[in-house]
Amino acid sequence: MTFLTVVYALLFYVATGVLLFGLGYKIRQYWKTPQPLKIPTTPAPVTRSGVVIRMLKEVTVFASLFKGNKWTWLFGWTFHAALLLVLLRHLRYFQEPVWGWVRFIQPFGKYAAFAMLAGLAGLWARRFLVDRVRYISAPSDHLMLALLLGIGISGASMTFVAHADIVSLKAFFLGLIRFDWQPIPSDPLLLIHLLLVATLMIVFPYSKLLHAPGVFFSPTRNQVDNPREQRHVAPWAEELERKERRQAAAG
Amino acid sequence: MADFDIPELKEYPIIPHIQPGVMAHSKPFVAKPEFQEPLGYPGELVDNWQEKAIEKLGELKGKYRSLQVFLDACVKCGACTDKCHYYLGTADPKNMPVARQDLLRKVYRRYYTFAGKYFPKLVGAVDLTREVLDDWYAYYHQCSQCRRCSVYCPYGIDTAEISMAAREIMDSIGLGQKYCNEIIGKVFKIGNNLGLPEPALADTLEGLEEEVYEDTGVKVRYPLDEEGAEILLVTPSADFFAEPHVDGLIGYGKVFHEAGVSWTLSSYASEAANFGMFIGSYENMRRVALRIREAAIKLGVKRIVFGECGHAWRVAYSFLNTLAGPFDFLDPNYPVPQHICEFTYDLIKQGRLKFDKSENDHMVLTFHDSCNVARASRMGDFPGGQFVIPREIIKATCNHFYDMDDWGIKEATFCCGGGGGLLTDDLMEVRIKGALPRMEALKDVVENYGVTHMAAICAICKSQFTKVLPYYGFTMDQIVSVHQLVSNAIILTRGTEEPGGEAETADAA
Ligand code: HEM
Ligand code: SF4
Ligand code: SF4
Numbered sequence: 001m002t003f004l005t006v007v008y009a010l011l012f013y014v015a016t017g018v019l020l021f022g023l024g025y026k027i028r029q030y031w032k033t034p035q036p037l038k039i040p041t042t043p044a045p046v047t048r049s050g051v052v053i054r055m056l057k058e059v060t061v062f063a064s065l066f067k068g069n070k071w072t073w074l075f076g077w078t079f080h081a082a083l084l085l086v087l088l089r090h091l092r093y094f095q096e097p098v099w100g101w102v103r104f105i106q107p108f109g110k111y112a113a114f115a116m117l118a119g120l121a122g123l124w125a126r127r128f129l130v131d132r133v134r135y136i137s138a139p140s141d142h143l144m145l146a147l148l149l150g151i152g153i154s155g156a157s158m159t160f161v162a163h164a165d166i167v168s169l170k171a172f173f174l175g176l177i178r179f180d181w182q183p184i185p186s187d188p189l190l191l192i193h194l195l196l197v198a199t200l201m202i203v204f205p206y207s208k209l210l211h212a213p214g215v216f217f218s219p220t221r222n223q224v225d226n227p228r229e230q231r232h233v234a235p236w237a238e239e240l241e242r243k244e245r246r247q248a249a250a251g
Numbered sequence: 252m253a254d255f256d257i258p259e260l261k262e263y264p265i266i267p268h269i270q271p272g273v274m275a276h277s278k279p280f281v282a283k284p285e286f287q288e289p290l291g292y293p294g295e296l297v298d299n300w301q302e303k304a305i306e307k308l309g310e311l312k313g314k315y316r317s318l319q320v321f322l323d324a325c326v327k328c329g330a331c332t333d334k335c336h337y338y339l340g341t342a343d344p345k346n347m348p349v350a351r352q353d354l355l356r357k358v359y360r361r362y363y364t365f366a367g368k369y370f371p372k373l374v375g376a377v378d379l380t381r382e383v384l385d386d387w388y389a390y391y392h393q394c395s396q397c398r399r400c401s402v403y404c405p406y407g408i409d410t411a412e413i414s415m416a417a418r419e420i421m422d423s424i425g426l427g428q429k430y431c432n433e434i435i436g437k438v439f440k441i442g443n444n445l446g447l448p449e450p451a452l453a454d455t456l457e458g459l460e461e462e463v464y465e466d467t468g469v470k471v472r473y474p475l476d477e478e479g480a481e482i483l484l485v486t487p488s489a490d491f492f493a494e495p496h497v498d499g500l501i502g503y504g505k506v507f508h509e510a511g512v513s514w515t516l517s518s519y520a521s522e523a524a525n526f527g528m529f530i531g532s533y534e535n536m537r538r539v540a541l542r543i544r545e546a547a548i549k550l551g552v553k554r555i556v557f558g559e560c561g562h563a564w565r566v567a568y569s570f571l572n573t574l575a576g577p578f579d580f581l582d583p584n585y586p587v588p589q590h591i592c593e594f595t596y597d598l599i600k601q602g603r604l605k606f607d608k609s610e611n612d613h614m615v616l617t618f619h620d621s622c623n624v625a626r627a628s629r630m631g632d633f634p635g636g637q638f639v640i641p642r643e644i645i646k647a648t649c650n651h652f653y654d655m656d657d658w659g660i661k662e663a664t665f666c667c668g669g670g671g672g673l674l675t676d677d678l679m680e681v682r683i684k685g686a687l688p689r690m691e692a693l694k695d696v697v698e699n700y701g702v703t704h705m706a707a708i709c710a711i712c713k714s715q716f717t718k719v720l721p722y723y724g725f726t727m728d729q730i731v732s733v734h735q736l737v738s739n740a741i742i743l744t745r746g747t748e749e750p751g752g753e754a755e756t757a758d759a760a
Contacts, residue, residue, distance in 0.1 A: 035316040041401045042626045042662040068330030068403030133329035135344045138375035214324030220407035228586045
């Protein structure tokens with residue numbers, strides 16, 4: 001067992017733990033926080049199934065963003081769609097045997113890396129070229145794009161330029177899952193790629209990447225427009241009303 | 252007259268380059284202790300305001316999911332940056348919705364997030380200093396809570412929610428806005444924003460009855476505090492005297508008259524507006540809303556109808572049931588509450604109203620969708636009813652109607668510039684500049700279709716336009732009420748032969 005293997009094994013356990021607990025904590029927080037008033041934004045569906053359709057449109061085709069800005073939509077959607085394909089393609093490193101559809105998407109996933117990089121480059125260019133977007137960008141906004149670009153470039157290099165030892169890598173990850181550690185291949189490009197990925201996993205729950213769970217909890221997007229038909233009251237507002245009634249009864 | 256430049260009207264809104272700080276001086280008058288205390292707020296800035304403000308932020312984000320999610324989720328994509336009329340009109344980057352949110356978000360990050368506590372520079376987190384508080388006071392009073400930004404944000408982040416929370420925080424540390432808080436105090440004390448007591452109202456309504464009788468020869472009634480009436484009408488108090496608002500009120504009365512239903516206003520709940528929403532205060536908004544419930548119970552009405560007012564309709568449609576419900580003591584056959592436009596539209600559909608459209612032939616009309624109706628509420632029993640119904644009423648009463656371009660109507664509508672508690676003279680500059688996109692849309696239909704008048708269903712819009720239209724080369728009387736058009740065109744068929752006889756028929760209906 002090399003020192004490198006121990007470091008990376010621990011790194012990925014920690015990263016996975018932080019990602020899962022961090023996200024779990026935030027999702028629980030969103031879940032538990034009441035929304036006292038009905039605030040869906042037009043066009044607001046009047047039924048629950050309408051809300052499901054609206055949400056699907058937001059997360060699959062970024063419907064509101066499309067209305068908002070065509071360039072950002074183009075780059076942003078390309079990046080996310082490609083990211084999804086790339087992530088799914090990576091499933092093969094974590095399973096044995098590999099599912100049929102995961103094998104099927106391999107060639108698409110391979111080239112999706114370029115689409116992902118192009119999307120990220122476009123988004124980053126906006127942060128420099130558009131004065132309004134430059135104004136609202138903090139260092140972390142640039143770093144996040146740099147991180148993702150770094151992951152994409154190091155990953156694509158291994159696919160297209162300097163192949164890594166995929167077989168050993170897979171053995172390493174299966175070993176992590178089965179708690180039976182196997183040596184990690186010491187290819188520098190691969191080590192950089194994995195380090196960046198672990199970083200991304202760790203910052204996820206503490207950064208703006210919370211938009212991923214956040215969108216599902218956004219009241220302007222997930223509420224049914226039926227305030228006249230159904231009374232909507234938050235628990236703390238009910239408590240307020242009860243207190244008033246007690247006071248009225250006492251006084 | 253103005254010590255700033257009035258923006259030049261282009262063919263459509265041009266996105267300006269940023270000019271940092273140009274609107275930092277724009278601040279409304281601060282509320283004196285006498286206006287703070289009746290609302291339950293400290294009279295002036297408390298000594299430990301920083302600590303209290305941070306504590307309040309923590310409390311609010313635990314009570315409002317919107318606030319918690321919106322503070323976290325923004326990715327700084329910039330899609331909202333060119334959507335705010337105040338940015339388009341002023342070019343101050345802090346009037347870009349995301350930058351406005353960031354004024355609060357950077358404080359949230361500093362005190363409530365891991366990244367902001369340990370790496371503040373990296374994520375743009377800052378301490379809550381006096382400068383930050385001054386920025387809050389300036390820029391959270393340059394947001395009309397119109398929600399246009401929310402439509403285009405990929406996560407629906409609604410800057411209105413953020414500015415409401417910020418105002419609630421400022422109120423809670425003793426830094427309130429005079430205009431809103433004074434007005435809310437008047438509602439608590441007298442019953443309406445304008446502070447019109449019962450005798451003044453009775454007098455005004457009597458005057459209206461006489462005026463309509465002289466005009467039409469028909470005794471249309473404008474009743475006040477009549478127990479046992481079927482409908483309680485709650486309308487913005489501007490309707491009681493200001494032009495063109497009052498012409499709308501005259502119209503409601505004529506519609507009720509033709510419908511043959513009995514109705515009444517209430518002197519206790521003589522205000523549809525609810526500025527509690529503007530200051531983000533659930534408690535104060537609820538206190539104002541409860542007056543309507545109490546009036547409805549006391550007068551024994553069966554239905555509640557709201558007059559033309561944008562944010563009032565938001566509070567009525569979206570919040571009233573929450574704040575002051577359940578309304579199980581009212582007639583379950585009608586939605587609670589109803590908008591006067593819904594009421595009129597139903598009658599038109601049933602063919603129960605007759606119009607002489609030529610009465611409005613001296614006007615070519617367009618329609619201004621008020622933000623709170625367009626993006627924060629609805630009418631009728633189908634999505635988009637809030638766009639269809641007022642337009643159908645205009646088309647039923649006028650021969651000439653043209654919509655403005657798609658970029659400035661319906662859910663994309665631009666604010667009048669005076670909403671959200673900004674309708675005060677101490678904010679004139681931001682009001683005028685914020686009206687720019689709407690004025691550009693209007694100019695387009697004026698030039699291309701010969702539009703002469705713009706109709707609206709909001710008291711704030713009407714007041715704001717009356718004031719700002721002249722700055723852009725229009726005249727103040729080019730803004731009209733939708734029910735003013737109804738009033739002009741409606742043919743009164745009841746009670747024409749027998750003056751004074753319709754009170755009985757009304758009761759029988
Ligand atoms: C439910 C899943 C998700 C949805 C619906 C979603 C949606 C969006 C949208 C609409 C944007 C704004 C447009 C843009 O700038 O691209 C955005 C931005 C972004 N997303 Fe996501 N996203 C999701 C998951 C993720 C994940 C898993 C990651 C990263 C690992 C990610 C990384 C980013 C980044 C870095 C940006 C900012 C891009 C910039 O700086 O301009 N997203 N997301
Ligand atoms: S709610 Fe309206 S006024 Fe406020 S930031 Fe958004 S667009 Fe501007
Ligand atoms: S559109 Fe939404 S996510 Fe994008 S910058 Fe504006 S508030 Fe943030």
